[in-house]
Amino acid sequence: MIASNIALIVAGPTCSGKSALALRLAQRFAGSIINADSMQVYRDLRIITARPNDEDLGLVPHKLYGVLDGHQTGSVAWWQKEALAALKACQSENRLPIFCGGTGMYLRSIIEGLVEIPPPGPQAREEARSLLESLGPEGLHARLLEQDPETASRLHITDSQRLARAWEVLRGTGKGLSAWQKEPQLPPTNYRFISVRLDPDRTQLRQAIAERFAAMLKAGALEEIKALLEKNLSSSRPIMRAHGVPELIAVAKGELSLAEAEEKAITATRQYTRRQATWFRHHALGKDEDNIISFQRFGDNEKFSESEFLKIENFITQRIDNH
Known part of the structure; x- marks a missing residue:
């Protein structure tokens, strides 16, 4: 029987084959997969976020996939609370928890704990959303740089979700996000994490991103976005900024051709994967390198040899046995 306080993590950039x-x-370790991707939590975006299909969902239990409506916001604090509940559920079901995703802050919150920041309040939240809509992410970044340079210097100028979060925290609490993150944290879980980090070749990853986006279009991604538009959600909602969503919205509105949108979406995703890969190398999986195994490969079955999978299997088994 696997110890009740061990969990696996499968992490890496978008399109690296984590889900496979x-x-x-x-299947090998009688596990349940817990989603650690900030966009796969939304039920409206099955295709464009590459959520597991019905066949995969039927093979093993999956948790925290498609659980939020588009008008809701899946924050790090919300996810950590739900992830802790999912861990308890796995324990009661006698299944090994396997976190899978590319949202580094989600994984970091479950490994290292989370700073308890007071709620900024609806007024600050609305101000952040309004500024994001009127100024765009670059403009909001410039405004944040004036008032909270420490936080702004750590955020990418196109990361609208984190920029809005930083602004609402600053305005709602009177203290910047970086300052709050220096405060004592809520304790991490008492779980021991064994991590598999995927970091495939950049050139191959770029090709995989292009191929997957083309497959998404063929599977009905544009129709999925048109259905999302019918909900009349604010453009500041996290779901509206998922990779590929702004570009396909522009197609639906006649502002871009499908070819132009495809090119823009692929470029944006490639840029994001560079930041993801850097994050996973340096931040998100904790400091215990003895419990992290890395592969410069994709995780898809056809790209992962039996000998490589056996290496991972042995790595995990040894650490479970030595617990």
Whole structure:
């Protein structure tokens, strides 16, 4: 029997094959897969976020996939609370928890804990959303740089969700996000994490991103976005900024051709994967390198040899046995 306080993590940049590898590990170790992707939590975006399909969902239990409506906001604090509940559920079901996703802050919150920041309040939240809509992410970044340079210097100028969060925290609490993050944290879980980090070749990853976006279009991604538009959500909602969503919205509104949108979406995703890969190398998986195994490969079954999978299997088994 696997110890009740051990969990696996399968992490890496977008399109690196995390879901396929997590599924294979869940089948091998009687696991349940817990979503750690900030966009796969939304039920409206199955295609454009590459959420697991019905066949995969039927093979092993999956948790925290498609659980939020588009008008809701899946914050790090919300996810951590839900992830802790999912861990308890896995324990009661005698299944090994396997976190799978590319949102580094989500994984970091479950490994290292989370700073308890007071709620900024609806007025600050609305101000942040309004500024994001009127100024755009670059303009909001410039405004934040004036008032909270420490936080702004750590955020990418196109990361609208984190920029809005930083602004609402500053305005709602009177203290910047970086300052809050220096405060004592809520304790992390008492789980021991064994992590598999995927970091495939950049050139191959760029090609995989292009191929997957083309497949998404063929599967009905544009129709999915048109259905999302019918909900009349604010453009500041996190779901509206998922990779590929702004570009396909522009197609639906006649502002871009499908070819132009495809090119822009692929470029934006490639840029994001560079930041993800850097984050996973340096931040998100904790400091215990002995419990992290890395592969410069994709996790898809056809790209992951039996010998490589056996290496991961042995790595995990040894650490479970030595617990």
